[in-house]
Amino acid sequence: MLAALAIVPAAVAETRPASIGNYYFEDERTGDRTKIVVRQGDQVAFTVREDSIFARHTVDVDELEIHSGDLLLGQTYTTPQLNRVGNFLLYCDPHRERGQVARLIIQAAPTAATPAPAVTAAPAPAAAPGPQVATAVPSATPTATPTLAPVGVTTASPEDLARPVAVDPDSLEGLTGRARSTQPWTRAVWFLVIGAVPIVVLAGLALRREFARAAAAGPARGSSRSSGDRRRSSSRSPRSSARKASGSGRTSRGRRR
Amino acid sequence: MLNPFALPVHPAIVHFPIAMLSAGWVCLLLRYATGDQRWDGRSRLFEVVGVVALPLVIVAGFIDTRGIGFLLEPRTDAPLIWHMTAGLVTAGAFTAHYLWRRRRSAAELSGSRAVGDVALATFGMIGLLAAGLLGSEMVFGT
Numbered sequence: 001m002l003a004a005l006a007i008v009p010a011a012v013a014e015t016r017p018a019s020i021g022n023y024y025f026e027d028e029r030t031g032d033r034t035k036i037v038v039r040q041g042d043q044v045a046f047t048v049r050e051d052s053i054f055a056r057h058t059v060d061v062d063e064l065e066i067h068s069g070d071l072l073l074g075q076t077y078t079t080p081q082l083n084r085v086g087n088f089l090l091y092c093d094p095h096r097e098r099g100q101v102a103r104l105i106i107q108a109a110p111t112a113a114t115p116a117p118a119v120t121a122a123p124a125p126a127a128a129p130g131p132q133v134a135t136a137v138p139s140a141t142p143t144a145t146p147t148l149a150p151v152g153v154t155t156a157s158p159e160d161l162a163r164p165v166a167v168d169p170d171s172l173e174g175l176t177g178r179a180r181s182t183q184p185w186t187r188a189v190w191f192l193v194i195g196a197v198p199i200v201v202l203a204g205l206a207l208r209r210e211f212a213r214a215a216a217a218g219p220a221r222g223s224s225r226s227s228g229d230r231r232r233s234s235s236r237s238p239r240s241s242a243r244k245a246s247g248s249g250r251t252s253r254g255r256r257r
Numbered sequence: 258m259l260n261p262f263a264l265p266v267h268p269a270i271v272h273f274p275i276a277m278l279s280a281g282w283v284c285l286l287l288r289y290a291t292g293d294q295r296w297d298g299r300s301r302l303f304e305v306v307g308v309v310a311l312p313l314v315i316v317a318g319f320i321d322t323r324g325i326g327f328l329l330e331p332r333t334d335a336p337l338i339w340h341m342t343a344g345l346v347t348a349g350a351f352t353a354h355y356l357w358r359r360r361r362s363a364a365e366l367s368g369s370r371a372v373g374d375v376a377l378a379t380f381g382m383i384g385l386l387a388a389g390l391l392g393s394e395m396v397f398g399t
Contacts, residue, residue, distance in 0.1 A: 053337040053395050054327050097323060185336045185394040192390055196383045203379040206286040210371055213292055 013041035013109075015078065015149045017160070020057045020071065021050040023100035025090055035102055040085055040109040043148050047076045047156045055094035061104055063088050068153065076156040078149045082106045266317040268396075274314055275385060277307030278351050282382050288363070289371060297363040308355045311348045318344070336398070340391035347384030354378050 016038050017028040024033045025046070038044060046059050048071045056070035059077050064084060068077040085108045092100040167174045281303035288296035318341065319325060331338045354377045358366070366374050 051335070053332075053335040054322070055330070055332070183398070185391070185398045188336070188387075188390040188394045188398075192383070192387050195386050195390070199379060199382050199386065202286055203375050206289040207372060207375050210289040210292070210367070214367060 013039070013043070013081065013148055015043045015045050018044050018046045020046050020048045020059070020092070022052055023092065023095045023098045025059075025092075025100065025102040033102065035105055036090065037105045037107065038082055039107050040083055041081055042106075043079050043081055043151070044104070045076050045078045045149060045160075046071075047160050048073050049161075052095060057095065057100075058093045059090070060093050061088050061090050064104075067093075071153065074156050074161060075153050076160065077153050078151055080151045081148070265321055267314060267321045270310070270317055271314050271392075274307040274310040274351075275389070277303045277310065278381065278385060281307060282378050285375065285378050289375065294363045297366075301358065304351065304355050304358075308352055311352065315344070315348060336391045336394045340388055340395060343384055343388035343391060347381050347388055350377060350381035350384055354381060 016036070018036055019026040019028055025036060026033045027036045030037075036044060046068070048057050051057075051073035056072065058070060059066060059068040059079070061079075063086070064079075064082065066079055071077055082104075083106075085106050088104045088106070090102045090104040169175075281300045284296045284300035284303060288294065288300055322337070327337065333339075354374075357377070358374065361370070
């Protein structure tokens with residue numbers, strides 16, 4: 001019976017938190033964005049911390065047949081219990097080309113040969129911070145261990161979302177020391193309305209001056225030319241009339257008449 | 258090996274049409290405000306450079322998005338699709354403005370034609386502002 005207890009992974013299994021951002025997976029306990037290391041029987045809860053402007057994030061591990069589907073900002077996807085030991089490719093399907101890949105490493109659970117603390121029938125120790133830790137009930141039949149947390153997509157709790165995520169020092173956030181805004185992007189519409197006002201006002205003022213000039217010129221213009229044209233043509237006319245008066249016998253281009 | 262398609266191309270070259278078309282619009286307003294036809298020539302010059310640069314910038318945008326795949330299931334709750342729309346509308350407005358103006362001399366642009374001239378260019382400027390604001394939300398926003 002003690003041996004049966006020792007090899008049941010649920011005794012030390014837990015739900016490990018992980019973050020999904022642009023464009024990475026991060027083990028929240030270690031801050032590692034290259035791999036997530038768990039023990040056999042653990043679950044992993046992926047919480048979307050940053051939304052992508054392209055497609056929504058997903059959690060995919062082909063070899064374990066894990067496919068979360070599209071995840072919204074603030075949602076948490078909890079995997080089934082990970083009982084297969086190995087090193088698996090974890091990726092986000094639409095952002096794979098952008099480098100949103102990591103390794104999901106599932107290590108074997110401690111066996112009876114090691115002096116594991118699971119020799120008593122006591123529940124898992126308090127060190128396991130999973131939201132729902134199943135108690136290790138000794139059973140003579142090797143039935144499937146209960147899941148620690150509901151599998152699938154749920155809405156992350158405010159406490160989960162409030163957990164700080166390490167900032168990549170090479171990111172825009174890290175370089176500028178400026179946290180990302182919490183305001184929705186639709187505020188740009190209001191900025192557009194405000195910014196369009198001076199643009200329209202300036203255009204209106206320019207047209208107003210044009211019409212005022214045209215009105216001042218009055219019907220004597222006789223053509224659609226602006227006063228600028230009149231000034232130019234009038235500035236040329238003394239020269240041309242002087243040329244004619246000189247009787248040079250040549251046109252303005254120097255050709256003989 | 259350096260992958261050129263891993264670099265953001267669109268942000269690097271979009272400044273050319275922004276600057277040229279904005280300068281062209283300013284010169285257009287000065288042409289009507291002062292009546293000096295020289296501003297009309299400058300406006301046309303700025304505008305043609307900006308319009309010629311537009312196709313390159315549009316192609317660069319689709320390079321950065323890794324193609325048009327994001328249009329297959331467009332996300333209207335994200336600024337990208339709206340930034341693209343505003344940019345394409347702006348490009349269309351300035352291109353139409355350029356083609357319409359090149360058929361007419363400066364002297365012919367008065368009265369109702371002046372209103373249409375300024376209105377179309379101003380519409381393009383507002384579109385430019387919209388595309389820029391949405392682009393900034395994509396980079397610096399949420």
